[in-house]
Amino acid sequence: MRYRKFGNTDLLVSEVGFGAWAIGGDAMVGNTPIGWGPADDESSKKAIHQALDQGINFFDTADFYGLGHSETLLGNTIGSNPEILIATKVGHRDVNDTIVLDYSKNYILQAVEQSLKRLKRDRIDYYQLHSARLKHFETEACIEAMEELKQSGKIRYWGLSLNSFEPAPEADFLLQHQKGSGFQLVFNLINQIALPVMEKSAAAGYGIIARMPLQFGLLTGKFKRNQQFGKNDHRSFRLNESVLDASLSILEEKIWPLCEKYKTTKTGLAMSFILSYPQVSTVIPGIRTKEQAIENSSGIVQLEDSDRLLLQNLFSTDWLPLVDQMKALG
Numbered sequence: 001m002r003y004r005k006f007g008n009t010d011l012l013v014s015e016v017g018f019g020a021w022a023i024g025g026d027a028m029v030g031n032t033p034i035g036w037g038p039a040d041d042e043s044s045k046k047a048i049h050q051a052l053d054q055g056i057n058f059f060d061t062a063d064f065y066g067l068g069h070s071e072t073l074l075g076n077t078i079g080s081n082p083e084i085l086i087a088t089k090v091g092h093r094d095v096n097d098t099i100v101l102d103y104s105k106n107y108i109l110q111a112v113e114q115s116l117k118r119l120k121r122d123r124i125d126y127y128q129l130h131s132a133r134l135k136h137f138e139t140e141a142c143i144e145a146m147e148e149l150k151q152s153g154k155i156r157y158w159g160l161s162l163n164s165f166e167p168a169p170e171a172d173f174l175l176q177h178q179k180g181s182g183f184q185l186v187f188n189l190i191n192q193i194a195l196p197v198m199e200k201s202a203a204a205g206y207g208i209i210a211r212m213p214l215q216f217g218l219l220t221g222k223f224k225r226n227q228q229f230g231k232n233d234h235r236s237f238r239l240n241e242s243v244l245d246a247s248l249s250i251l252e253e254k255i256w257p258l259c260e261k262y263k264t265t266k267t268g269l270a271m272s273f274i275l276s277y278p279q280v281s282t283v284i285p286g287i288r289t290k291e292q293a294i295e296n297s298s299g300i301v302q303l304e305d306s307d308r309l310l311l312q313n314l315f316s317t318d319w320l321p322l323v324d325q326m327k328a329l330g
Helices: 041-053 065-077 105-119 134-139 142-152 169-177 195-203 215-220 241-255 257-262 266-275 290-295 305-329
Strands: 003-005 012-014 058-060 085-090 092-094 099-101 124-130 155-161 182-186 207-211 282-284
Touching: 041 065, 041 290, 058 282, 065 105, 085 105, 105 124, 105 142, 124 142, 134 142, 134 169, 142 155, 155 169, 155 207, 169 195, 182 195, 195 207, 215 241, 215 266, 241 257, 241 305, 257 266, 257 305, 266 282
Parallel strands: 058 085, 085 124, 124 155, 155 182, 182 207, 207 282
Antiparallel strands: 003 012, 092 099
16 A cells, blocks of 8 residues: 655545445435445444555545444544544534534534544544535634634644535635645546646645545446446435446446556556546545455556546546536436
8 A cells, every 4th residue: 555645734644545435324314315325334344444454544434424323333443543544524414304514613513522422532633524615614614613623632634525516616715715734526537527626726735535436336347237226325316327328338438448458457447547646645435345445445557648648538528428417416
């Protein structure tokens, strides 16, 4: 495992991290699935231990994943090990079976205490506003809350987890005011909307977490055109038959042939593309089994510049219409 500096902080993070959304289980808010279907806690614990054996030292979760269960599982498995870096998020709530976004100062100061308790930690290495928007910066004291938590030692650093599909005025706001230390954003072979933000932010000394590296599993090569997802899996409304069919056609014709050239897996190729950008501090594939911990942290290869440019250009020529379709699905 290789390690990269997280922006201008003193955090040294494994270039492959552990995305802990899926281990939260099949939580629901009312009739809305907020997870990836059922997860077995014993399998999740084995996945965490295998990730540690692979050299992964960066775990990303949120208080909303499994409505606290993901944090609890990490706390019970890793505990207060100071060599392991934990990032979590705040801002999403379940209020009377409705998803509510709350970035008020009072809520953040309360929520961090609950996260610390579940994680069994005295402080959080990296605390993130969970998809906060520009209006929240302008009307709520969330930045003040994060700075206060840093000063008190409850957190080491803080940043923002950005929206999946849109340009990021929120990043521009924090950059302009020199607040926070990093951004989490969607960046993968399919969705490269965030590339300009990533380059600008990294140049300003911000750490970059690349999430959704496998685009809900599409880039593992394991899906079929008639793939079905359970009603308690958020992909049931995000990956419909049209999206699957069009995506797999592009992958099979233009991308998977590179796997043979580089003697790597489809997952390895997808991860290698992201890590070919030095601006990226760490990539956080979702991991919930021991096998995924191995697969998602193996097969990283050095891409030739011509192939990276080819894969980058496919975004505007082939993938952008599909990304727009995915955005419309929610």
